[in-house]
Amino acid sequence: LMVWLKRCTHYLFIVVVAVNSTLLTINAGDYIFYTDWAWTSYTVFSISQTLMLIVGATYYLTFTGVPGTATYYALIMTVYTWVAKGAWFALGYPYDFIVTPVWLPSAMLLDLVYWATKKNKHSLILFGGVLVGMSLPLFNMVNLITVADPLETAFKYPRPTLPPYMTPIEPQVGKFYNSPVALGASAGAVLACTFAALGCKLNTWTYRWMAA
Numbered sequence: 049l050m051v052w053l054k055r056c057t058h059y060l061f062i063v064v065v066a067v068n069s070t071l072l073t074i075n076a077g078d079y080i081f082y083t084d085w086a087w088t089s090y091t092v093f094s095i096s097q098t099l100m101l102i103v104g105a106t107y108y109l110t111f112t113g114v115p116g117t118a119t120y121y122a123l124i125m126t127v128y129t130w131v132a133k134g135a136w137f138a139l140g141y142p143y144d145f146i147v148t149p150v151w152l153p154s155a156m157l158l159d160l161v162y163w164a165t166k167k168n169k170h171s172l173i174l175f176g177g178v179l180v181g182m183s184l185p186l187f188n189m190v191n192l193i194t195v196a197d198p199l200e201t202a203f204k205y206p207r208p209t210l211p212p213y214m215t216p217i218e219p220q221v222g223k224f225y226n227s228p229v230a231l232g233a234s235a236g237a238v239l240a241c242t243f244a245a246l247g248c249k250l251n252t253w254t255y256r257w258m259a260a
Contacts, residue, residue, distance in 0.1 A: 069100040070128040087228040094185040094232035106247025115163035122155035150187045177241030185232035
């Protein structure tokens, strides 16, 4: 019974983390709406995607102990997002963003680190975190290349009036440092290590809860 309960708890946990990761990243491509703040939004959304991906992927990877499951987790997130974005599309929203599965290559790097370091958790946290954090903003740039023109999208889907604290004083293109990719990658590399450690720790917490 305990084995069955333990397995079910973990699988439920994986589904919950995957769903929440998807919900938190699903609109991360909507920087195309913020034409004045596009680069700022791009950087912040890239970091949010990095952290949501790595915490769940690391949890799943260390839970199974099988290299490859991080990529499988990224695939779960991708499919969930396709389905959810499909629902948005049915309501008249653009479907351009996340058709590109940007999480998969970063998750593959995480699997590669786990396999190459013979399942060393500390190496996974340090090297895996840095690789995912640095790579995802690069892969996310594919979205900027493949999505519809931001101005065209903005006119096609007019935004409501922005509240005062969101209203840009002037166009901010290129003002958030010179490279949103470099900024997202550097911040992501630091923060992703912390979230990879959290993903590992989730296993311990889950087991402790099961033993209580």
